[in-house]
Amino acid sequence: MSISRFTGIELGPPIEVFSLVKTFGDDKFENKVSLVMGAYRTNEGKPWVLPVVKKVEKLLAEDDLQNHEYLPILGLEAFSRLATVMLLGENSQAIIQGRAFGIQSLSGTGSLRVGAEFLARIFHYDTFYYSTPTWENHKLVFTNAGFKKGCEYRYWNAETKSVDIEGMLQDLRDAPENSVIILHACAHNPTGCDPTHEQWKQIADVIEQKKLFTFFDSAYQGFASGDVSHDAYAPRLFAERGMEFFCAQSFAKNFGLYNERVGNLVVVMNNPKEVAQVKSQLTLIVRGMYSNPPNHGARIVATVLGNDDLHEEWKDHIRVMSNRIKLMRKALYDRMLKLRTPGNWDHIINQIGMFSYTGLTERQVAHLKDHYHIYMLRSGRINICALTDKNIDYVANAIHDAVTLFADPNKNSV
C-alpha cells in the first residue's frame, strides 16, 4: 500500500448530540426513548411540519414567478427586514432610525459564525464569554471564527437551580473591555433558566459600564413562551437603552424549519451613516464563506411574517408547541411527586423552553441508557417535548429508579 498524506490524522472527538442520535437509531429495543435532540415532537413522538409552512410551500410550488436564481449575498431582503422587526418590535426606534438591519444567514449557527467572524476580523476582538453551561457549539463557532480566548461566566446555580446572578455579574465586571458576551435571548440552553426582567437590567448596566459587546443568541423566540414579544424582552431592552449589539436569530424551532437553515444576523448600531460600510464588510465575509444563502426556508418565513392571516396562523402554532411543552413538564413533575422520588422537582415546571436541566448525575444518565434505553445528554439535559402520553410513565419510573439507586447527596439535585 502506498504512503498516504492522510496518515496520522487524529480522530476528532464525536459531537455528543449526533453520536447519541446514531446510537439510538441502532438500538433495537422496542420501547427506547430519545430525549436528546433539540427538536419539537408531537404527542405521537413525530416531527411536526407546521400547517402554515405546508400551505406556503404549496403556494410557492404553484407560483410561476418563483425560480432558483441566486439570492443576493446578504439574502432575501424581505425576510431579513421582517425577521428584524420580529426581534426588535414594530415600534423599534433602531429600525425606524435606520440603524438596525438584518442579513440572512445559515440558521442560528451560521448567523453566529458570520457575526463572530466580523468581530474578529474587523474589530479585532479576541475574547468571548459564554455561560457555564452553554449550548456546546458556542466555543467551536467562536474559535473557528478567529477568537483566541474563550472564557466562562457563571450562570447556573446547582443549589438553587436558578441563575447565579451575582456570580454572573461579577464575572462580567471582571471581563476586559471589548470582550464579546454571548447571551441567550430566552429559554437558555441547556438550563431552561432565564434572568428576570430586573436581572436583565443589571446585566445591561454592567455591559454598558464595562464597555463589553453583546452577542445575543435567539434560537427560541416565540417557541419558548408562545409570545414573540415576551421572548424578545432582553434584545428589545438593550436596543431601547441605545446599546449596540448583534443577535443571531434562528427559525429552526419556531418555524420547524430545522434543515432549511433559516437565520438572520441582526445588527443594532448607533450611527445609521455607518450601515453601508458594515454591510459591505459582512458581504465580503459571506462571499468568502458560502457566497449566498438558500432561498426556500427564508421565502416561507418572509411570506408568513408578511401576511396578516398567515402570521396569525403561525402564532397559533407556536402557542400549540409551547403549550405542549408546558403540559409535558407538568406531567413529568406530577409523576415524580406521585412516585415520591427523592429530591425537589420544582425546577421541571419552573424552567422554560424545550429543555429541562434535570440535575440527573452522569451515573444516573448512564443507568437510564444502559438499563432502560432512555437517551439524554450526559449533563442530564432532556428535551421535554420528546415526552409523550405513551412514554411518560416509562420515563418517570426509570428516572425514579435511577435516582433511588444512585443517590448522590452532594451532586444529585433531583
Ligand SMILES: Cc1ncc(COP(=O)(O)O)c(C=O)c1O
Ligand atoms: C442556544 C442555541 N443557539 C443556536 C442554536 C442553533 O441552531 P440552528 O443553527 O439550527 O438554528 C441552537 C440550536 O439548538 C441553540 O440551542
